[in-house]
Amino acid sequence: MSTATDARIVVADDSSLMRRIVANALEKEGFTVVGAAADGDEALALCRRHRPAAMTLDLTMPGLDGMGVLRELRSNPAHPASGVPVVVVSAFSPVHGARAVDALAEGAFDLVAKPAAGEPLSSFVCELGDKVRAATASRRPRLTGIGNGHLKRPAAPRTPRRVGGPAARPASRTARxxxxxxxxxxxxxxxxxxxxxxxxxxxxxxxxxxxxxxxxxxxxxxxxxxxxxxxxxxxxxxxxxxxxxxxxxxxxxxxxxxxxxxxxxxxxxxxxxxxxxxxxxxxxxxxxxxxxxxxxxxxxxxxxxxxxxxxxxxxxxxxxxxxxxxxxxxxxxxxxxxxxxxxxxxxxxxxxxxxxxxxx
Missing domain, CATH: 3.40.50.180 (Methylesterase CheB, C-terminal domain)
Incomplete structure (x- = not known):
């Protein structure tokens, strides 16, 4: 269950209509939109001000575009928004598709396709909510504290395993x-x-x-x-x-x-x-x-x-x-x-x- 802080989201898109669609979708999913930006510089400023749990980001915006935002967050760990997970919300075209894949390589958390004209919004709302929810959860520590500050991992899975190395098995003579x-x-x-x-x-x-x-x-x-x-x-x-x-x-x-x-x-x-x-x-x-x-x-x-x-x-x-x-x-x-x-x-x-x- 998200806390109030976990639910704070910044939306960035140069289209006022798309900002409203994304914000409404997030609010239906229980999030609080604390700011809506029309370009990358405004998006970074809103993140600096509000310290949101996640941001949704269009890639094509005037001035500093979405790729510029991701590169700023990745290259500048001192930026107050550097730890904010980003869910890209992008339309599809061959150019947009390549840029969206580049955005994932630049550190975006996940990708949601913008709804096409005439498509019902219900699936977009659900997918966006699921992915933003996962993005906010990704910021929570994976380790749990005990006692005098020592840390331990959550309980191990039941399966026998070897972590941090290749499977202990001779090379197969039969191609799989x-x-x-x-x-x-x-x-x-x-x-x-x-x-x-x-x-x-x-x-x-x-x-x-x-x-x-x-x-x-x-x-x-x-x-x-x-x-x-x-x-x-x-x-x-x-x-x-x-x-x-x-x-x-x-x-x-x-x-x-x-x-x-x-x-x-x-x-x-x-x-x-x-x-x-x-x-x-x-x-x-x-x-x-x-x-x-x-x-x-x-x-x-x-x-x-x-x-x-x-x-x-x-x-x-x-x-x-x-x-x-x-x-x-x-x-x-x-x-x-x-x-x-x-x-x-x-x-x-x-x-x-x-x-x-x-x-x-």
Whole structure:
């Protein structure tokens, strides 16, 4: 439950109409909008004055734009607003999509697509509320104090695990199909992880990152430029290939059809998610059995949990990102606390662990 301080939000957008829409949506979700800015300089000034729990940020504004705000917050730790988590609220176009992905790389907490003309506002209100709520929660300490100031972590998950290092297992002689699932914080985690993986990985790689429709092509392009693996947004015609990583398009489920070929589905969202990682994971586990490697990265919610159960049922392997490096320890926690993780690994150690587990 948020406190009054936790609920204080600054909204930044150059459109007065969009400022009203975002502010009304946040107030419906129980937040208090303490300031609304029409440009980046005003947004920083409002954050300095009010010390909000989070800020929503448009990227295209006159003067100092949204990217300028993020860079100021990242480059100037002394700024009073430097610790304010930012949820980008952006319209989609090819240019906006690339800028939104850049914003996530610059430290934005998450991304919400602006509602298109004629679309109902209900889903936008719900998504915005969930992501701003997660942003405010991300500022709360993960450690709990005891006694004379010593700190300890919350109770450990039930699953046996090794934290901060690769899975203690010899390299596989059999190539595994790799599925990577991520949500909030995922673009930054993927930007760190993917360039450190080899040009050939297992039997092929599928990535499910929760993002709005239209933005994933820009994410795939950005990751591809930095990586030895070829990374593309799936079109639904590709076969798994050791040199290729397929990224699920926002707005479509990524399935694996007969013959181990990618298939895109416009079936309804599951738990408000499309793509849903569980669907992809279950398909891969059915096709590859014990030759499946699931990697669950940072993210809100429990997507990946049902898939992890199926991977383990069929004898596959599961790695999850450690809380120490997660933006949001939600999806990995759900898998770990269900006793399904073979190892819990800090993001810095995941490239080695994945390479070892994926085999050749």
């Amino acid at each position: 199909a790799v599925v990577i699932a991520s949500s909030t914080g995922g673009p930054r985690a993927l930007a760190d992880l993917m360039p450190k993986l080899p040009a050939r990985l297992g039997a092929g790689t599928l990535i499910v990152q929760h993002m709005p429709a239209g933005f994933t092509a820009s994410l795939a392009q950005r990751l591809d430029r930095a990586s030895r693996l070829s990374i593309v947004e799936a079109s639904g015609t590709e076969s798994l290939d050791p040199c290729l990583a397929l990224l699920a398009p926002g707005g479509s489920h990524l399935r694996l059809a007969e013959g181990r070929r990618a298939l895109l589905s416009d079936a309804p969202p599951i738990g408000a998610l499309r793509p849903r990682a569980d669907l992809t994971i279950v398909d891969v586990a059915a096709a590859y059995g014990e030759r499946t490697l699931l990697v669950v990265l940072t993210g809100m919610g429990r997507d990946g949990l049902d898939g992890a159960r199926e991977v383990k049922r069929r004898g596959g392997r599961v790695l999850v990102e450690a809380e120490s490096s997660c933006t949001v320890y939600g999806m990995p926690r759900a898998v770990a606390e269900a006793g399904l993780a073979d190892a819990i690994v800090d993001l810095s150690e995941l490239p080695q662990a994945i390479t070892q587990e994926a085999g050749a």
